[in-house]
Amino acid sequence: MTINNKIVEYINRSVNLTDQEADVFSAAFREVKIKKRQFIVQPNFVVKSRNFVTEGSFRAYVVDDKGQDSTIAFAIEDWWITDYNSYILQKPATMFVVALEDSVILEISYEKEQALKQQNHKFETFFRIRAERTAAFMQQRIISNLTLSAEERYENFIDRYPQIVQRVPQYALASYLGMTTEFLSRIRNKKTAKK
Amino acid sequence: MTINNKIVEYINRSVNLTDQEADVFSAAFREVKIKKRQFIVQPNFVVKSRNFVTEGSFRAYVVDDKGQDSTIAFAIEDWWITDYNSYILQKPATMFVVALEDSVILEISYEKEQALKQQNHKFETFFRIRAERTAAFMQQRIISNLTLSAEERYENFIDRYPQIVQRVPQYALASYLGMTTEFLSRIRNKKTAKK
DNA sequence: CGAATTTATTGACGTACTTCATTTTTTACT
DNA sequence: AGTAAAAAATGAAGTACGTCAATAAATTCG
Numbered sequence A, B: 001m002t003i004n005n006k007i008v009e010y011i012n013r014s015v016n017l018t019d020q021e022a023d024v025f026s027a028a029f030r031e032v033k034i035k036k037r038q039f040i041v042q043p044n045f046v047v048k049s050r051n052f053v054t055e056g057s058f059r060a061y062v063v064d065d066k067g068q069d070s071t072i073a074f075a076i077e078d079w080w081i082t083d084y085n086s087y088i089l090q091k092p093a094t095m096f097v098v099a100l101e102d103s104v105i106l107e108i109s110y111e112k113e114q115a116l117k118q119q120n121h122k123f124e125t126f127f128r129i130r131a132e133r134t135a136a137f138m139q140q141r142i143i144s145n146l147t148l149s150a151e152e153r154y155e156n157f158i159d160r161y162p163q164i165v166q167r168v169p170q171y172a173l174a175s176y177l178g179m180t181t182e183f184l185s186r187i188r189n190k191k192t193a194k195k
Numbered sequence C: 001c002g003a004a005t006t007t008a009t010t011g012a013c014g015t016a017c018t019t020c021a022t023t024t025t026t027t028a029c030t
Numbered sequence D: 001a002g003t004a005a006a007a008a009a010t011g012a013a014g015t016a017c018g019t020c021a022a023t024a025a026a027t028t029c030g
Helices: A005-012 A019-027 A084-089 A110-119 A121-147 A150-160 A162-167 A170-177 A181-194 B005-012 B019-027 B084-089 B110-119 B121-147 B150-160 B162-167 B170-177 B181-194
Strands: A030-034 A039-041 A049-055 A058-063 A069-075 A096-099 A103-109 B030-034 B039-041 B049-055 B058-063 B069-075 B096-099 B103-109
Touching: A005 A019, A005 A049, A019 A110, A019 A121, A049 A110, A058 A170, A058 B121, A069 A170, A069 B121, A084 B121, A103 A110, A110 A121, A121 A150, A121 B058, A121 B069, A121 B084, A121 B121, A150 A162, A150 A170, A150 A181, A170 A181, B005 B019, B005 B049, B019 B110, B019 B121, B049 B110, B058 B170, B069 B170, B103 B110, B110 B121, B121 B150, B150 B162, B150 B170, B150 B181, B170 B181
Parallel strands: none
Antiparallel strands: A030 A103, A039 A096, A049 A103, A058 A069, A058 A096, B030 B103, B039 B096, B049 B103, B058 B069, B058 B096
16 A cells, blocks of 8 residues: 555546556655645745645635635545646636645645656546546536525535535635625524524 | 648647547537527536537526526637536536527537547547636636626626627626626616716 | 633624616517 | 517616624634
8 A cells, every 4th residue: 555545545536546556646746734724825826736635624715905805615635725727827826725724735746747647648537537527516616606695505505515514614614605704694593593 | 631620720729639630539520500599508408519619609508496597608719618517427407508699519429528538648638628727717707706896797807708798698798797687787888988 | 721812793784786667779580 | 671579778676795893702822
């Protein structure tokens, strides 16, 4: 069994690797421990890695000129997180990515990822599937933002990602769902009052 | 030069194909003419093709239980359109895709696409890059939906996609931007009044 | 364990945007 | 070209959600 066996388990759900391929793949990753409140991405720097979370949780967000922040993504165990645009297009980041808890990630550099994809068709397939799933996920979110009310978006989120609701602060969830923390508080209390 | 040379030109911007590879790739596509107001995707059917627009324009949208429709995507020449979730995950569509003008598309079936990706690493790379760009694009849209006011979203859209603004009906653009056609009308008239 | 800090709650008030109904303008069709 | 149909504009009234300010609750950390 290789060192980074969690990432190997993960990729094997999409493509079947030989033991040797698994070693090559996992060797491209580096394990890094991140303390709560530590940033792994900051605006204006070009993001140099894609990160797979093995322990803990993260939040990616942007801050606008009025100081308002909007959560773009969450990640817990088995999820990936980075500033996607910055990483993929190798241009300066616009987001912060911060640890919400003490965490452990496996990070792969942009260059190593490119090399993996070139060297083995299966690795290319894996990243293709990842990107497709990411796009499908984002499209669902766009649809939910366009068609649902604040309360419906919240209920929808609870249904789909109950584990995340438990672990992230309310203000972060509110800004992910496109509402204020006050409004989310009212939605929640209205519901519990009914019971 | 192959029959479907437009798709070959397009893929050659991402990966360099030999003449023979270009022939194989373009042979997987079929040209189809679509009349204005004709649907190429309807809810509840599993989408069987990904479509590259060579002439004309399309609009993808969902309709909610109150009969409100929300535009999910537009496509003009050199863009792709389908119900992404349905196609990628091969599950029933939730969207309509309709021609806004008399149009011509090059369609590739799900099975043929899978075969292309398996048979040649370069084709896999092409679809991986496509998916990444799609995800990057969608993320930008999510950020714009979360951080901008209705008027700002409209101005942002004009800056980025002036060619599209000219060609799509106002109600479709409004529902893409997440506002009513009445409100977009007011935004536009406020601006022209100022001049 | 207790003080400091962060996060969530609550109320009163404000506003960006929606809804509905009607009219005007533009587009499509024979 | 002329009529029907679709799309856009406009006004008046309503509402889902935001803002601000103050308090309460939960969490962090010495």
